[in-house]
Amino acid sequence: MTNPAKNQLPSKMKQWVLASRPEGLATVENFSLQTVPVPKIKEGELLVKTLYLGVAPVMLRYMTNETEFEKPLEIGDVMHGRGVGKVVESKHPDYEVGDILQVKLRWREYAVVDGDDPYFMIYKMKNTDLPLSHGISSLAMSGFTALIGMREICNVKKGDQVLVSGAAGGVGSQAGFVARSLGGERVVGIAGGERKCKVLTERLGYDYAIDYKNDDIAEKLNEYFPNGIDVYFDNVFGEILDEVLLRINRRARIALCGRISEYLKSPDEYHRFKNLWRLGLQDAKLEAFFVYDCEKYFSEYEEQLAIWIREGKLKPLEHILEGIEKMPEALISLYEGKNTGVLMVRI
Numbered sequence: 001m002t003n004p005a006k007n008q009l010p011s012k013m014k015q016w017v018l019a020s021r022p023e024g025l026a027t028v029e030n031f032s033l034q035t036v037p038v039p040k041i042k043e044g045e046l047l048v049k050t051l052y053l054g055v056a057p058v059m060l061r062y063m064t065n066e067t068e069f070e071k072p073l074e075i076g077d078v079m080h081g082r083g084v085g086k087v088v089e090s091k092h093p094d095y096e097v098g099d100i101l102q103v104k105l106r107w108r109e110y111a112v113v114d115g116d117d118p119y120f121m122i123y124k125m126k127n128t129d130l131p132l133s134h135g136i137s138s139l140a141m142s143g144f145t146a147l148i149g150m151r152e153i154c155n156v157k158k159g160d161q162v163l164v165s166g167a168a169g170g171v172g173s174q175a176g177f178v179a180r181s182l183g184g185e186r187v188v189g190i191a192g193g194e195r196k197c198k199v200l201t202e203r204l205g206y207d208y209a210i211d212y213k214n215d216d217i218a219e220k221l222n223e224y225f226p227n228g229i230d231v232y233f234d235n236v237f238g239e240i241l242d243e244v245l246l247r248i249n250r251r252a253r254i255a256l257c258g259r260i261s262e263y264l265k266s267p268d269e270y271h272r273f274k275n276l277w278r279l280g281l282q283d284a285k286l287e288a289f290f291v292y293d294c295e296k297y298f299s300e301y302e303e304q305l306a307i308w309i310r311e312g313k314l315k316p317l318e319h320i321l322e323g324i325e326k327m328p329e330a331l332i333s334l335y336e337g338k339n340t341g342v343l344m345v346r347i
């Protein structure tokens, strides 16, 4: 337990609060930037300086309290969010000044964290010789999600024919590398636009790319999967999944990671599936999963992903914006497809 020279800390910090609830996609008016005193800590707490904040599609749903796994957000509350931070003060025996943590920091420059409260999901990073931004990308939730989906849910093995949607996004930019490292033979990605598709094949290790905004998806799936699809890692849901179902092989595995094509829709607008019967016909499985359910394995995931990074089998692609002021526009931009790789903000 150590304490720094307190006078090195600024007296004020910035934080973003929820100003109003969005209808559909948020606008910057739904957020308010405040300057407040840097908080003081009590026994059992840590003061953590935010280094990077992750930006995830789910944050939009926090604003309308649509998820069950985050605390309800009232108007005026600091926006929920997870990031990488450095302990600058500690009154908890398990944490020292200088420790690098992945933790629920919320959208603020300094956060008080209760060292014993499981809500914060404190995870002490080990591979801190690698860039600390990886604590948002490959050595954190988006990398862990790619690993869980490909290994635990899809059990990718040698020779598999693998497809990934949302392939140029945060999770998708790693899912292809993970599938290949596990033995996937053909790995194809789906993304929006020519530029992103080029990134898939030239930077992210995909064999082929399908541009869902301009290509005929059915035609491209037939061309790239003449022998059918064994594994589908789905970030998008909806019509593309229905099209994929028509081409799954016997004992195919589909990981339902995300449903970004539906997050801005109401349930009556959701896609109505026509081809689910193919799961029964092909003795296939479709399984949704949630990364936080696997918290006890995070350390093992970090080790595996760090090994692949050091071996050059996983090349993190990070889209980094500068300054806490950028948080609202960063979140909005995810829904506009502006990011390539893992979107984060350096604080």
Ligand SMILES: NC(=O)c1ccc[n+]([C@@H]2O[C@H](COP(=O)([O-])OP(=O)(O)OC[C@H]3O[C@@H](n4cnc5c(N)ncnc54)[C@H](OP(=O)(O)O)[C@@H]3O)[C@@H](O)[C@H]2O)c1
Pocket: 055, 056, 057, 058, 141, 142, 145, 166, 167, 168, 169, 170, 171, 172, 190, 191, 192, 193, 196, 235, 236, 256, 257, 258, 259, 260, 261, 262, 289, 290, 291, 292, 334, 335, 336, 337, 338, 339, 340, 341, 342, 343
């Ligand atoms: N299961 C879990 O535990 C878990 C954990 C983390 C994330 N997720 C989910 O995984 C998915 C990816 O998350 P991420 O954080 O890596 O975000 P991300 O993929 O970086 O998300 C943004 C991307 O989604 C694509 N997109 C946006 N609207 C779309 C639409 N209507 N149809 C198709 N694609 C659309 C855009 O790419 P294009 O330009 O290619 O359209 C955009 O760049 C999300 O659905 C998220 O909710 C799940």
